């Protein structure tokens with residue numbers, strides 16, 4: 172979660188998995204745009220260090236433990252008085268081979284990735300509904316949820332986030348809420364689907380990143396800041412007429428891996 176609030180173009184919000192990588196870059200970007208930000212992560216020391224460096228409220232929570240999520244949301248509202256933006260960023264990928272997928276594999280990966288986002292939205296819901304300019308939820312999906320890139324449990328969970336985003340975009344739209352007698356401005360739900368991004372998740376595999384870079388029409392892999400820019404736009408009031416979308420931020424990966432030349436010349 173990255174929940175931030177305040178002068179962020181009239182909104183504010185919170186984000187999880189914010190101690191490093193994409194979540195941290197999102198928190199930094201929202202903060203730079205004037206949001207009051209809460210960085211939330213299960214790694215207490217790392218999230219404290221990140222908040223110290225980029226500013227914002229550091230909170231510890233595990234998105235698979237709803238009571239800690241509720242406590243994080245309460246702490247944000249106690250500090251900032253409101254919560255307008257939620258960024259669901261946690262994703263767990265273990266690359267379990269298809270034949271080895273069992274209930275534990277789903278729990279370990281789809282638990283935080285898919286159900287974790289559900290719990291964060293549920294916890295933040297009353298505050299998002301009360302946001303003066305309307306609430307905004309941006310969830311980090313993956314190109315793995317859009318096409319076959321392997322890693323089936325993770326990918327299926329990411330694909331599930333697309334359906335979640337679309338359904339919630341309608342369920343909590345201003346129109347549907349008005350039908351239920353509420354005068355809330357509603358909540359926008361959007362999903363950003365990154366391609367390969369240079370983060371610690373790639374660990375000791377810089378060579379893989381160099382190789383992957385050659386597959387991208389943009390000629391490079393993504394940086395966390397590339398994703399943060401898209402999240403900041405979708406979270407902001409500039410995107411007030413955008414809801415229920417999936418935005419690949421992927422250096423062109425979804426256009427296909429090969430150039431026309433490669434296909435014609437069998438390279």
Ligand SMILES: NC(=O)c1ccc[n+]([C@@H]2O[C@H](COP(=O)([O-])OP(=O)(O)OC[C@H]3O[C@@H](n4cnc5c(N)ncnc54)[C@H](O)[C@@H]3O)[C@@H](O)[C@H]2O)c1
Nearest residue numbers: 188190192193213233234260261262313365367368370372
């Ligand atoms: N890096 C990529 O190439 C890439 C590509 C596509 C999508 N994504 C997605 O972007 C998101 C962020 O990825 P990243 O590469 O920045 O990851 P990362 O591993 O660098 O950071 C993830 C953070 O989430 C925290 N975290 C993990 N489980 C948690 C839990 N249960 N509760 C609270 N915090 C938890 C970790 O402590 C860590 O700080 C993920 O959803 C990932 O699936 C990443």
